[in-house]
Amino acid sequence: MKEYKRIWTEQDFEIMGWHDCRLYGINFLKEAFTLELNIDYIFNWNLNEGEESGHEFTVAPCLLKFIDYSHLEVNIPWGQTYDFIISEIRRTEPVSVPSATINLTAYEIILETGYIKLQAARLKMDLLAEPVVFETQD
Numbered sequence: 540m541k542e543y544k545r546i547w548t549e550q551d552f553e554i555m556g557w558h559d560c561r562l563y564g565i566n567f568l569k570e571a572f573t574l575e576l577n578i579d580y581i582f583n584w585n586l587n588e589g590e591e592s593g594h595e596f597t598v599a600p601c602l603l604k605f606i607d608y609s610h611l612e613v614n615i616p617w618g619q620t621y622d623f624i625i626s627e628i629r630r631t632e633p634v635s636v637p638s639a640t641i642n643l644t645a646y647e648i649i650l651e652t653g654y655i656k657l658q659a660a661r662l663k664m665d666l667l668a669e670p671v672v673f674e675t676q677d
Contacts, residue, residue, distance in 0.1 A: 543582055543599070547664040549644065552630060555664075556581075562623040562650065565613075574611065574657060576603040576648070578625065582670050599670035607641060607660035615653035624651045630662075 547555060557580070564577035583597040615623065626649045633642035641660040648655040 541597075543666060543670055545666045547666075549630075549662040552662065557625040557628045557648075560625045562625055565655075572607045574605040574608045574659070576605075576655075577601075578603055580664070580666075587674070594674070596673050597670045598673055600667040602665045602667060604663045604665070605646060605657055605659035605661075606663060607643075608657045609643070610645075610656070610658045612656040613653075615650065615655070621652075623653075625649070626651055 544551075557578070560581055561579045562576055563579070564575075566575040566577070568575060578601050579598050580601040580603075581596050581598050585595050585597075587593060587595045629647045629649065631645040633644045635642050643658040643660055644662070645658050646656070646662070
């Protein structure tokens, strides 16, 4: 099986995609100024014509971190009983913060049912386990 990077950063953003990744948990690390999202990241979608499902997905649990975050806005309808699925993550160009030594990037995590918006100095995604191939995304 292909070997995958263990750590991804904002420098990898353009080659990453979060469409159909499941969101399982949100952690607010107040003292570390970090917002963590527990997700199943889909590394590959492959057409598998010989199988019943027609596709196979290479998936691994990951921790998506927004470090030194601020301006958090969460709009998730908690009455939903199905999974939270990421449609996409958008970002803006970094903007320097007056009287600080950091730049902040605005991120918008668009879910099938709601969104999460914030600004953060850094983005990091840690691979928590080796990716596994499944015939479904579930």
